[in-house]
Amino acid sequence: MILLQSPSRFLLQILQDRVLSGEKGMDIDCHTVEFDDVRYHIQFSMRNPKVMVLSVALPLPPPEAILYDGLPLGAIEAIKAAYGPVVQILDPPKDGFDLTMKINLTKLPLDEEQRNTILTQIASIREVVLGAPLKLLLKHLASKTVAPNVNNLVALVHRPNESFFLAPQADKVTIVYPMRFQDSIDIVLATSFLQEFVEARRTAALNNVPSCMWSPVPPLELKGVSADALNANAGFVTFVVYPRHVEGKKLDRTVWNLLTFHAYVSYHVKCSEGFMHTRMRRRVESLIQALDRAKSDAEKLKKLVHGGSFKRLSLKNEGDSRF
Amino acid sequence: MDALSRPAVVIDNGTGYTKMGFAGNVEPCFITPTVVAVNDSFSGSAQPAVRGTPARGNWLAQHSAGVMADLDFYIGDEALARSRASSSHSLSYPIRNGQVENWDTMERFWQQCIFNYLRCDPEDHYFLLTESPLTAPETREYTGEIMFETFNVPGLYIAVQPVLALAAGYTTTKCEMTGVVVDVGDGATHIVPVADGYVIGSSIRSIPITGKDVTQFIHQLLKERGENIPAEESFDVARRIKEMYCYTSSDIVKEFNKHDKEPSKYIKHWTGTKPKTGAKYTCDIGYERFLGPEIFFNPEIYNNDFTTPLQVVIDKCIQSSPIDTRRALYKNIVLSGGSTMFKDFHRRLQRDLKKIVDARVRASNSRLISGDAKAQPIEVNVVSHPIQRYAVWFGGSVLASTAEFYEACHTKAEYEEYGASICRTNPVFKGMY
Numbered sequence: 001m002i003l004l005q006s007p008s009r010f011l012l013q014i015l016q017d018r019v020l021s022g023e024k025g026m027d028i029d030c031h032t033v034e035f036d037d038v039r040y041h042i043q044f045s046m047r048n049p050k051v052m053v054l055s056v057a058l059p060l061p062p063p064e065a066i067l068y069d070g071l072p073l074g075a076i077e078a079i080k081a082a083y084g085p086v087v088q089i090l091d092p093p094k095d096g097f098d099l100t101m102k103i104n105l106t107k108l109p110l111d112e113e114q115r116n117t118i119l120t121q122i123a124s125i126r127e128v129v130l131g132a133p134l135k136l137l138l139k140h141l142a143s144k145t146v147a148p149n150v151n152n153l154v155a156l157v158h159r160p161n162e163s164f165f166l167a168p169q170a171d172k173v174t175i176v177y178p179m180r181f182q183d184s185i186d187i188v189l190a191t192s193f194l195q196e197f198v199e200a201r202r203t204a205a206l207n208n209v210p211s212c213m214w215s216p217v218p219p220l221e222l223k224g225v226s227a228d229a230l231n232a233n234a235g236f237v238t239f240v241v242y243p244r245h246v247e248g249k250k251l252d253r254t255v256w257n258l259l260t261f262h263a264y265v266s267y268h269v270k271c272s273e274g275f276m277h278t279r280m281r282r283r284v285e286s287l288i289q290a291l292d293r294a295k296s297d298a299e300k301l302k303k304l305v306h307g308g309s310f311k312r313l314s315l316k317n318e319g320d321s322r323f
Numbered sequence: 324m325d326a327l328s329r330p331a332v333v334i335d336n337g338t339g340y341t342k343m344g345f346a347g348n349v350e351p352c353f354i355t356p357t358v359v360a361v362n363d364s365f366s367g368s369a370q371p372a373v374r375g376t377p378a379r380g381n382w383l384a385q386h387s388a389g390v391m392a393d394l395d396f397y398i399g400d401e402a403l404a405r406s407r408a409s410s411s412h413s414l415s416y417p418i419r420n421g422q423v424e425n426w427d428t429m430e431r432f433w434q435q436c437i438f439n440y441l442r443c444d445p446e447d448h449y450f451l452l453t454e455s456p457l458t459a460p461e462t463r464e465y466t467g468e469i470m471f472e473t474f475n476v477p478g479l480y481i482a483v484q485p486v487l488a489l490a491a492g493y494t495t496t497k498c499e500m501t502g503v504v505v506d507v508g509d510g511a512t513h514i515v516p517v518a519d520g521y522v523i524g525s526s527i528r529s530i531p532i533t534g535k536d537v538t539q540f541i542h543q544l545l546k547e548r549g550e551n552i553p554a555e556e557s558f559d560v561a562r563r564i565k566e567m568y569c570y571t572s573s574d575i576v577k578e579f580n581k582h583d584k585e586p587s588k589y590i591k592h593w594t595g596t597k598p599k600t601g602a603k604y605t606c607d608i609g610y611e612r613f614l615g616p617e618i619f620f621n622p623e624i625y626n627n628d629f630t631t632p633l634q635v636v637i638d639k640c641i642q643s644s645p646i647d648t649r650r651a652l653y654k655n656i657v658l659s660g661g662s663t664m665f666k667d668f669h670r671r672l673q674r675d676l677k678k679i680v681d682a683r684v685r686a687s688n689s690r691l692i693s694g695d696a697k698a699q700p701i702e703v704n705v706v707s708h709p710i711q712r713y714a715v716w717f718g719g720s721v722l723a724s725t726a727e728f729y730e731a732c733h734t735k736a737e738y739e740e741y742g743a744s745i746c747r748t749n750p751v752f753k754g755m756y
């Protein structure tokens with residue numbers, strides 16, 4: 001299985017190599033973009049080498065997703081809980097971003113292992129912020145309650161202008177993804193991948209993973225949702241998550257996997273296209289080899305023919321060997 | 324947001340190292356060895372093992388073995404680590420001498436670069452890739468096919484590496500797109516004259532001495548002196564010694580004397596731990612500090628087959644270019660690639676090349692009869708800049724952040740209408756000069 005890791009490799013690399021080792025006393029001012037239009041901007045100046053500034057832009061929210069000061073439900077609390085005194089949130093964020101944080105490098109723990117843990121967490125800012133509402137709701141599920149003041153259907157942004165939906169109950173949370181792809185081949189591949197994905201889970205009777213369904217039309221849970229939010233071209237995937245899937249350490253993993261489900265499918269689709277091409281290239285190569293062999297056989301034959309001993313064959317073969 | 328408003332992805336696939344990142348940045352996000360570790364234990368051994376089973380089982384077993392092998396691979400430093408740790412994976416270097424040799428592993432390499440390193444969706448970004456000046460048009464078609472069909476990129480531009488290196492040198496002042504690029508990478512060294520953004524193809528020179536040869540030479544010198552370096556990592560140590568301690572001397576005889584007079588000042592030490600036992604070891608680094616880079620200026624100390632010094636090849640390259648471009652070419656000789664990073668490399672090259680050029684001017688003047696106009700002295704200028712190590716990538720980053728870049732790209736729609744052959748040519752565009 002190809003799974004994306006939660007920490008951004010790039011953020012982690014910058015945090016670990018450049019700033020802490022201090023080997024290169026160079027300023028940093030760098031922009032990157034991840035899948036689903038999550039953007040980062042990192043600034044570090046030798047004039048103030050104790051601080052690094054990290055800004056994050058989130059996917060453009062669709063109308064049905066509710067944000068609080070531009071951030072998903074519970075994001076601020078999640079940042080504070082994850083980073084403590086190391087990180088300070090700047091208000092307002094930098095122009096063009098939804099969140100700007102000052103990372104105080106002098107407040108990092110001295111113990112190498114602890115320091116690495118927190119740097120890895122900073123590099124996982126995407127999960128901390130975008131996953132905050134999901135984590136909140138699933139934490140309640142772990143204690144078999146429903147979070148107060150939430151609707152019975154919650155829309156959470158996960159891609160630009162797209163949300164997925166949660167129906168929280170005390171004993172289970174139902175999660176529905178309308179699946180959309182741009183490219184026509186991708187739509188076909190994704191649809192069949194999803195059906196197989198669901199089937200594989202059913203037949204393998206994987207009791208430890210959430211049960212999962214695919215349907216071409218919106219499931220009942222989405223009744224009343226606006227039509228725009230429901231125009232999916234690769235069907236709908238539904239997961240039902242029970243308390244046992246989110247107890248203890250499983251929670252973080254489940255949050256990240258649910259948050260990146262679309263990216264996971266998209267990555268698989270791209271990879272299978274890649275593998276198909278590899279196969280096709282190999283096939284073409286072996287065909288060319290076969291043709292070459294056939295050609296040289298034909299040529300050998302032709303030589304013999306011109307040698308004069310196979311007169312009767314000559315008529316038939318000369319025509320073929322012209323290829 | 325649409326693809327036009329997001330930064331383009333810029334990937335410079337070198338023989339030795341791949342530089343990748345987003346347009347508009349000063350530095351690539353990642354520099355990683357261009358290598359893939361593939362698991363060949365499946366595809367190789369699966370066949371004999373399943374012989375004799377019913378046809379359908381056979382097919383299924385082979386199919387799933389193939390899929391497993393397809394998924395089980397690593398790139399870059401992780402690939403090197405994986406192949407060291409277990410014998411199940413073998414290394415494939417998809418690019419040799421600047422040319423893609425293995426498209427299967429090249430495609431996998433790109434896949435990992437895009438999804439796991441840059442972590443971006445290829446449908447969201449225009450792409451700028453680079454190629455060596457000697458790349459055949461068919462290769463460009465292959466690249467286009469993979470980019471458009473497998474990765475669904477919305478737009479693609481394949482730039483010639485030395486042209487980008489030239490663009491990298493001139494961002495603050497006026498952009499001068501005439502010059503000679505001396506690109507010394509890990510596995511290929513090219514000398515490429517460019518006039519107004521177009522490569523003068525007939526005058527390109529390649530020489531068989533590269534960064535890898537410097538490493539090889541240092542490796543050999545250390546071994547001959549009997550330095551105590553564990554064999555399994557000796558080549559890698561030689562490379563790191565090269566990158567950290569080598570410099571270009573102005574005169575090797577003088578340099579030998581300096582080292583002999585004051586060894587404590589010039590001899591460096593390397594400390595490492597043996598991978599197997601974990602024990603510490605040290606070794607001395609002496610003459611190889613300046614002998615390594617010397618192989619560009621005096622190749623005969625390394626190799627008997629190729630003995631033409633770099634400065635002579637550059638001079639021949641310019642002399643074979645159209646006469647009206649020569650002065651401008653001598654004036655703008657731009658260094659690019661990791662193996663031009665040795666301290667004082669550009670000074671030495673400039674001096675040695677100037678000697679040749681001055682001697683020629685003098686010779687032609689001495690043949691003159693009194694009264695003839697004397698030849699004007701020729702300005703020789705070897706340009707060095709701080710981002711030389713990844714000048715190609717940086718030039719790509721600069722060009723791909725101009726509006727003209729998006730117009731010069733081939734789009735997916737064009738690809739679908741006209742086919743892969745559109746990728747054969749990539750127009751030189753404004754903003755390049």
Ligand SMILES: Nc1ncnc2c1ncn2[C@@H]1O[C@H](COP(=O)(O)OP(=O)(O)O)[C@@H](O)[C@H]1O
Pocket residue numbers: 336337338339340341507508509510511534535562565566567659660661662663664665712
């Ligand atoms: N600071 C340095 N000094 C000398 N050589 C270096 C330095 N940094 C990198 N190199 C060498 O440069 C080569 C890589 O250069 P690069 O231009 O990236 O190659 P390519 O594009 O052919 O892959 C390697 O041989 C590496 O050892």
Ligand SMILES: [Mg+2]
Pocket residue numbers: 336337338484506508660715
């Ligand atoms: Mg290169």
